[in-house]
Amino acid sequence: MSDLFLRALLQENLALSFFLGICTFLAVSKRVDTALGLGLAMILVQSVTIPINHLIFNGLLIEGAWGWAGLPEVDLSYLKLICFIGVIAAIVQILEMALDRFVPLLHQRLGVFLPLITVNCAVLGGSLFMVDRRYSLPESVVYGLGSGIGWALAIIAFAAIRERLRYADSPAGLRGLGMAFIVTGLMSMGFSAFVGVGAP
Amino acid sequence: MTPEHRKYLTAPLIDSNPVTLQILGICSALAVTTSMATALTMSIALTVVLTAASALISLIRRHLPSSIRLVLQITIIAALVIVADQILRAYAFEMSQRLSVFVGLIVTNCIVLGRAETFAMRNPVWPSVLDGLGNGLGYSLVLMIVAALREGFGAGALFGVQLLPLASEGGWFTPLGFMLLAPSAFFILGLMIWALRTGRPAQIEPDAFPRNDTGAEEAGR
Numbered sequence: 001m002s003d004l005f006l007r008a009l010l011q012e013n014l015a016l017s018f019f020l021g022i023c024t025f026l027a028v029s030k031r032v033d034t035a036l037g038l039g040l041a042m043i044l045v046q047s048v049t050i051p052i053n054h055l056i057f058n059g060l061l062i063e064g065a066w067g068w069a070g071l072p073e074v075d076l077s078y079l080k081l082i083c084f085i086g087v088i089a090a091i092v093q094i095l096e097m098a099l100d101r102f103v104p105l106l107h108q109r110l111g112v113f114l115p116l117i118t119v120n121c122a123v124l125g126g127s128l129f130m131v132d133r134r135y136s137l138p139e140s141v142v143y144g145l146g147s148g149i150g151w152a153l154a155i156i157a158f159a160a161i162r163e164r165l166r167y168a169d170s171p172a173g174l175r176g177l178g179m180a181f182i183v184t185g186l187m188s189m190g191f192s193a194f195v196g197v198g199a200p
Numbered sequence: 201m202t203p204e205h206r207k208y209l210t211a212p213l214i215d216s217n218p219v220t221l222q223i224l225g226i227c228s229a230l231a232v233t234t235s236m237a238t239a240l241t242m243s244i245a246l247t248v249v250l251t252a253a254s255a256l257i258s259l260i261r262r263h264l265p266s267s268i269r270l271v272l273q274i275t276i277i278a279a280l281v282i283v284a285d286q287i288l289r290a291y292a293f294e295m296s297q298r299l300s301v302f303v304g305l306i307v308t309n310c311i312v313l314g315r316a317e318t319f320a321m322r323n324p325v326w327p328s329v330l331d332g333l334g335n336g337l338g339y340s341l342v343l344m345i346v347a348a349l350r351e352g353f354g355a356g357a358l359f360g361v362q363l364l365p366l367a368s369e370g371g372w373f374t375p376l377g378f379m380l381l382a383p384s385a386f387f388i389l390g391l392m393i394w395a396l397r398t399g400r401p402a403q404i405e406p407d408a409f410p411r412n413d414t415g416a417e418e419a420g421r
Contacts, residue, residue: 016382017382018231018382019226019227019228019229019230019231019382019385020227020231020305021227022226022227022230023223023224023225023226023227023310026223026226027223078282078285078286079282080304081278081281081282081285081304081307082275082278082279082282085274085278085307085308089271089274119308119310119313120308121227121228121305121308121309124304124305124307124308125227125301125305128301128304128305129301132300132301171394172397172401172404173393173394173395173396173397173398173401173404174390174393174394174397175404175405176405177220177223177393177405178390178391178393178394178397179390180390181386181387181389181390181393182386182387182390182391184386185383185384185385185386185387185390186383188382188383188386189383192381192382192383
């Protein structure tokens, strides 16, 4: 389990080795405090949606899931995309309301970022990987937590580097986006050096 | 096709390329570019989905209530992506295995939703189709260039056809394994943006801290 957690966190980091959520990663990383907010929201959403999608996929969509109703040949797994997107949008909405009701302080901080997460491909990607790799329920809980924390770690570190980079005198054509890509590439190299961490 | 229509098709190729200028759809642009074949499949899938989604959304744009338009757009896109995914599974199963989750991720590809929201919602069907097609082709262009570089230097091959003789088989070319790893995609795209912006200075982002003391030097550049 700790093996899986570390792998999702470092070596198979969603942002840096699978390029998931890179659009948001580049767009919302100009300041560390916004990156922190988005990262926290991501951890929360990721660790809730992946287990729930796991339950929905294995309970309703997978081949043979309707066996108890006398329909063992029904295979709805092609509906997983539309289903996962719906679940993610709904959970983000519910989380937003729940946070507003019970932890208003956190809601104030994360409020603007939660809707952004609905269209973040890292969330959908995490759920699709969970199906692809056939994780069990405990594994998907661990994977959700690990991949969420990994993504948050990447964006916070990147934002911190980027804040300093604004003072750098880089070539005009490389300013902004070009430089952001090069830095992400360097970070990705750094993270790929974690191969083997946590391996038995 | 009027000149104005042609502009919808050609502008996104270089001048307002969705990947290098608008930072849209980068996730998949990087992940599937380890070989030309996967990049081409992904490009075709995205272009078809994008064109069809733009056409459909533009067709019903007057009937979409604005409060639920995002949900409806996502549903339309997801339905199209499911069709594309199923077709790939049926006729090119091996390819769909190699693309793993990335075909499914076209749903959250920001190009599709971005074009639907900014263009197809406000324009008639024909321009929207052209705009969708143009953006799809602009995305494909970037993908093919990155893939050609990565597969060319990483394996000495294009479309799986060995062009450079490998050192392990008696040739002279030692493959650069690094090109097949994730970081190289970031570097190639970063350098591509640099090259593009050197050619088109209008795309250069403003300096956050312009140097006032060397104003003459700045003007001279």
